[in-house]
Amino acid sequence: MSITENQESLSPNEAVGANFIRHIIANDLKENKHNGRVATRFPPEPNGYLHIGHAKSICLNFGMAAENNGTCNLRFDDTNPEKESVEFMESIERDVQWLGFKWTELHHASDYFEQLYGYAVELIKQGKAYVDSLSADQMRAYRGTLTEPGKESPDRNRPIAESLDLFHRMRAGEFADGQCVLRAKIDMASPNINMRDPVIYRIRRAHHHRTGNDWCLYPMYDYTHCISDALEGITHSLCTLEFEDHRPLYDWVLDQLQTTYHPQQIEFARLQLEYTIVSKRKLNQLVTEKHVNGWDDPRMPTIAGLRRAGYTPKAIRDFCERIGITKKDSWIEMSVLEYCIRTDLNENSPRVMAVLQPLRIVIENYPADQTELLEIGNHPQRPELGKRNVPFSKVVLIEQDDFAENPPPKYKRLISGGEVRLRGAYVIKCHEVIKDADGRITELRCTYDTDTLGKNPEGRKVKGVIHWVSEEHSLPAEARLYGRLFKLPNPDNEENFLDALNPDSLEILSNCRVEASLANAQPESRYQFERTGYFCLDSVDDIDGKLVFNRTVTLRDNWEKD
């Protein structure tokens, strides 16, 4: 397995830290535990889009394999046809690849249905599984509670031949959905509820997105997963903490069947990110009930959403490495993710000027018929990224925020009678503020100092630098400013997580003007709009004659306003 070529590959300075799984693998390698092999897999169920929590697992699984010259498969855990779909499957493949990973083999648990069935027959023959006719309700009652042991089903000691016959007839479609199940015969008194004769096959007449109507019975996760791992020769089966209690079952199934490989299941804590949720059920609800505009809404913590918002694969990988791998319940602050994307974008995105909320400035002493092409560098620290020509003319647009009639303390932008530098251009001075009937500022009259292009004015210091565009030459654009989707750090704490939704998570600015060089910007291309943030040209929406930009993240702002 490797990092795909079309993505920025992992650079050596992407620091890798120690974690307990790396230790285990290193130790296994040292002891030649699997003949020196490291084989992992990423096993999503295609019942939703991948999210940032999956990214953690993807980076871990593919990462461990890559670091150790091993393999990593993508395997769809598609054993519940009622919730799964081709759309989800395709989105998952797309997202894993976009993140920069390339699987060794692509598998589907459904490819193993026939083998799985065969193993089940074997279990029955060993007297280790039986067909049970208890209803779901009865089974729940028989299961016992956390503190009391369960009761054995009347069918538990059904003769092997009878279970075998029943199981064949289950497959043949002789029984209704839910009429009977196949159960592993383990221990109804086990303190671990998962070991109280878990169901391993249920009858479900549902169309499967891959096997169609070939089957009317489907294997359960616990039974399927371990065998699939074994079949693929997985050495380290990495999963999240909630499966810790299932490990004895994982091991039990493989022990009974004496499969060639017996992978080691290792559990790690799932990602919890402040102000977001990573429950596929809830994300699905946000989409279905239209609280967001689809799985790829830039506010969604999905890979597709992050991508559309302008996040890079590298930043997400960096994030996954930084947060570490442990078994501890932990909450990651948003600032970590934001730091990662800012770092990547700061280094790699070209700078450009865009005025989000324009204020007109007429430069009175600038010739009306003149246009200058000012050469401005695309990146202050990386001259190799080149320069562009930005037209300058008599009427320019600046940000409304960059002018203040009553400036707060330490304000260093434009004020009445004050001077400010137009980035890459001249120093201007404001002489007159023009307002409409309602007292709103509509225009500023300024003059420019002709001797300040590329040099500081003589005898005085101009501290402020603001961005601008030429009114005549600029392009109309829409900016979508995204904030956090939730207003609370842990939406799951609420009775209803929807109550934690942030009503102001999207602000649309539709009268923006961006510099002319953006005319041929490609969808998904990322820029730093100087002084306002990082933006990405939207890949989906097309507004007639207008460029649509999604704000990925703001620039850090250390200015202490009052």
Place this chain on the structure above:
RNA sequence: UGGGUCGUCGCCAAGCGGUAAGGCACGGGGUUUUGAUCUCCGCAUACCAAGGUUCGAAUCCUUGCGACCCAGCCA
């Protein structure tokens, strides 16, 4: 109060018996034609608590306390 797991700085996280790495955040200097970047400095006598073992403990033992997960024919 059955079973499983976890408790090191505001948030992550190294550490595995030899005397508390690192990152994010935060605070403060410097550079800067982005209040960005960059850079320098500061930031746990302390590792859930209490006992014990040891020359020496975050690391070993004991007992507490706190948190999370499990009673789907979901994964």
